[in-house]
Each structure stands twice: as structure tokens, then as C-alpha cells.
Amino acid sequence: PTLSNQIAAGEVIERPASVVKELVENAIDAQATQIDIVVKDAGISLIKVTDNGNGIAADEVELAFQPHATSKISSNQDLFNVKTLGFRGEALASIAAVAKVNLTTSTNGSRGVLVQIAGGQQLNKQTVAATKGTSIEVKDLFYNTPARLKYIKTVNTELNRIIDIVNRLALAQPQIAFTLINEQRNLIRTSGNGNLQQTIAGIYGRKVAEQMVSFEQQTSDFRIFGFISLPQQTRASRNYISLLVNNRYIINYQLTKALLAGYGSKLMVGRYPLAVVHIKMAPLLVDVNVHPTKREVRLSKEAQLIDLITTTVAAKLQQLNL
Ligand code: ADP
Ligand code: MG
Numbered sequence: 619p620t621l622s623n624q625i626a627a628g629e630v631i632e633r634p635a636s637v638v639k640e641l642v643e644n645a646i647d648a649q650a651t652q653i654d655i656v657v658k659d660a661g662i663s664l665i666k667v668t669d670n671g672n673g674i675a676a677d678e679v680e681l682a683f684q685p686h687a688t689s690k691i692s693s694n695q696d697l698f699n700v701k702t703l704g705f706r707g708e709a710l711a712s713i714a715a716v717a718k719v720n721l722t723t724s725t726n727g728s729r730g731v732l733v734q735i736a737g738g739q740q741l742n743k744q745t746v747a748a749t750k751g752t753s754i755e756v757k758d759l760f761y762n763t764p765a766r767l768k769y770i771k772t773v774n775t776e777l778n779r780i781i782d783i784v785n786r787l788a789l790a791q792p793q794i795a796f797t798l799i800n801e802q803r804n805l806i807r808t809s810g811n812g813n814l815q816q817t818i819a820g821i822y823g824r825k826v827a828e829q830m831v832s833f834e835q836q837t838s839d840f841r842i843f844g845f846i847s848l849p850q851q852t853r854a855s856r857n858y859i860s861l862l863v864n865n866r867y868i869i870n871y872q873l874t875k876a877l878l879a880g881y882g883s884k885l886m887v888g889r890y891p892l893a894v895v896h897i898k899m900a901p902l903l904v905d906v907n908v909h910p911t912k913r914e915v916r917l918s919k920e921a922q923l924i925d926l927i928t929t930t931v932a933a934k935l936q937q938l939n940l
Contacts, residue, residue: 630910631712633770634661635779637756640709642787645669646794646865647690647702650751651810655784655798660776662759662767670751673725679733680740685711699901703866706910713756714738716763720755724748737762781805782857785821786867789860789894792817818845818894822858826851830892831938835930839919840899846877846931847892848938849884858892863904865896869913873897876924880931895927 631637638655645653648671658664674682681687688707691697697705713719715738724730730748734741760767770776777800788796788808795810808820819827829851834843844862859877861868877893878885885891905916917923 630706630708631716633779634665634759634776635783637661637665637713637717637759638667638780639783639787640704640713641665641667641754641756642784643703644709645671645752646787646791647704648672648752650794652795653797655796657777657780657798657800660773660800661756661780662770662773662776663757665756665759666753668751668753670749673730673750673752674721674723675725676729676731676745679721679723679731679743683710683714683733683735683740687711697907698905700904700906701864701901703912705906708910711738716766717759717761718757720757721752722746722748722754723752724750726750786860786862788817788821789814790862790865790867814843814894814896815845822892826892830894831934833930833934835926837922837926839903840897840923840926842895842897842923842926842930844894844896845892846895846934849881849891849935852885852889852891854888854890856890859890860894861897862895863897863915863917864899864901866906866912866915868915870915870917872920872924873927876927877931879928881935882932884935897923899923 630640634657638661642653642655645667648669650669650671652670654668656664656666686707688705690702691700691705714735718736720732720734722730722732727750728747730746731743732746733743760770781798784796784798784806788806792814793810793812796806796808797804798806806821808817815827818830830845830847832845856874859874861870861873877895881891903918906912908914908916
């Protein structure tokens with residue numbers, strides 16, 4: 619790989635969890651209904667993501683690994699109206715630059731193609747029998763970028779980051795069945811039946827999910843819905859708050875504050891609720907071109923949304939007489 623490829627790779631591929639995120643987002647964009655993730659050594663030696671989505675046509679596989687090649691947007695206009703999770707065309711090229719990648723994909727469920735790439739160099743391409751969808755194995759991450767490898771923390775830390783990412787992706791997509799397996803141990807399993815509360819149960823446990831209460835509210839610009847915990851069901855960190863804009867997990871301090879404001883003085887100092895807040899709005903009102911990881915987004919009419927979240931949560935808790 620060229621140096622610039624490796625530098626660009628660092629922007630989106632910081633650590634194993636970034637690989638998991640990018641591969642799973644691709645599977646989601648490919649309309650998968652089942653996504654299975656297997657990792658070893660917290661993703662350093664292996665990350666394998668298998669989906670039953672649309673697959674990649676045999677003659678487009680090389681293109682998919684080219685930097686800035688995306689099949690998801692075709693004009694500058696589309697950049698302001700992004701409906702997919704990916705659109706920059708950077709992830710596969712970046713991952714293939716810093717790891718050994720085997721990709722098997724099929725658009726029809728009988729014939730497929732297998733490509734092997736290491737350090738950005740294609741080693742092999744052959745026709746294989748394959749089921750519909752795509753399976754990507756990423757091995758020996760950062761094997762050719764020792765500085766990046768050194769920056770990786772303990773196996774525990776990296777595994778927790780992977781679990782956190784998959785949790786959010788699953789909460790964002792209740793209609794997709796997810797599994798996450800590390801060293802033969804099943805860490806996450808969601809049913810994919812579209813039921814948000816059951817998805818929450820698959821992630822935080824049934825008891826936790828059953829104690830949460832649902833909310834829903836609509837204005838001309840937004841529809842918000844989801845589940846929040848009661849003021850006495852709290853955690854010591856904000857990590858159990860998930861904001862999902864058009865099924866994309868985002869980080870937004872103002873919206874998190876708006877949620878907390880809905881609880882007002884009902885929360886003890888240093889305690890945070892569990893919450894899964896889905897926000898639906900026109901893609902034109904969401905600017906995802908803020909950061910390469912697309913975690914931070916710019917929202918038009920943010921003030922109205924802040925107000926909507928606070929008042930909806932406050933009304934819900936009041937309605938329950940809490
Ligand atoms: P982006 O997602 O921004 O388009 P990527 O580098 O992540 O860029 O992927 C490049 C292209 O490869 C995608 O646009 C898509 O056409 C194809 N692709 C990647 N992963 C999958 C997958 N799991 N299923 C189908 N197509 C895929
Ligand atoms: Mg992508």
C-alpha cells in the first residue's frame with residue numbers, strides 16, 4: 619500500500635472495533651437481515667463478518683477495494699441526502715491496506731467469487747460456490763503498521779469496544795438479527811424480528827428491558843420513539859444512552875443533555891438513565907459529512923429536536939406519576 623493509503627486508513631480504521639463497525643455497516647447497506655460476527659483476540663487476529671445481503675457482482679469486487687469507490691452515491695447532490703450508512707468508499711480500501719483480507723461474495727446464491735488481498739495487494743481471485751451475501755475475513759490487523767498495532771490497548775478494552783459498537787448497531791436495526799462470537803463464546807444475539815424492546819432485551823437483558831417504558835412523539839419534522847428507564851433504574855455512566863438518527867448511531871452531547879433534562883431533578887447526581895432513542899427525520903436535514911467515522915452529525919432544526927426530546931421524556935415520566 620502507498621503511504622497515503624495507510625495514513626487514510628488510520629482515519630477510519632483506528633482499532634478492531636472500527637473494522638467491525640465498517641463491515642457491519644456495509645452489510646446493513648446491502649440489506650442483510652442476518653449479520654454474524656466472529657472475532658479472535660478481540661479482533662486483532664481475526665474479524666469475520668458474514669451477511670445475507672445483496673452481495674457484490676464478480677466484476678465489481680476489485681472496484682469495491684479501490685479508495686473512494688462507492689456504489690452508494692453518484693452525485694454531489696446525493697452527499698446532502700445520504701440514505702445509506704456508508705458513502706465515502708474508504709473502508710474496504712483502508713482495511714485491505716492494513717490487514718489480510720479474504721472476501722467471498724455472491725449476488726445470486728449459487729456462484730460467487732473469492733478474493734484475497736494483503737497489504738493492499740490482490741493475491742488471488744477465483745470463482746467459488748457461495749450462498750447469497752458476503753463474508754469478509756480480516757486477519758492480522760495492522761500487521762504491516764507496527765506503530766498502529768502498538769497503540770492498541772489490552773484485549774479486554776478492545777473487545778469491550780467491539781461489544782459496544784455491535785450493541786449500538788443492533789439497537790439501531792431491530793429488524794436485523796445479529797450475533798457476535800468471541801473465542802467460541804456467544805456475546806450478543808438479537809432476534810431481528812423488528813421488536814425494539816426484544817432487541818434491548820437481547821443486549822441489556824430481559825429484566826432491564828421489561829422495566830423500561832416506551833415513548834413516541836411526532837412533529838412535522840421529527841418522529842421520535844423508543845424506550846427509557848425509570849429514574850430509579852440508572853447506571854453510573856452515560857454509556858447506556860443510545861441516540862439513533864435514521865438508524866445511524868450518533869454521539870450528540872446536546873441531545874443527550876436534552877434527554878437528561880427530561881428527567882430533571884428525578885435523577886440522582888452522577889446517575890444516568892438507560893435509553894434507546896430512535897429519531898426519524900428527512901435525510902436532507904442530517905449532515906453526515908462532519909467526520910470520517912460519521913459518528914458526529916449536524917442536524918438542522920436541532921433546537922426543536924432538543925425541545926421535543928425533553929418534553930416527551932418529561933411528559934412520559936409525569937404520566938407514570940414519577
Ligand atoms: P462505502 O460503504 O462508503 O460505499 P466501502 O469501502 O465500505 O465504501 O465499500 C465499498 C463498496 O463495496 C460499497 O459501496 C459496496 O458497493 C461494496 N460492498 C462492501 N461491503 C459489502 C457487502 N457486505 N455487501 C455488498 N456490497 C458491499
Ligand atoms: Mg462502507
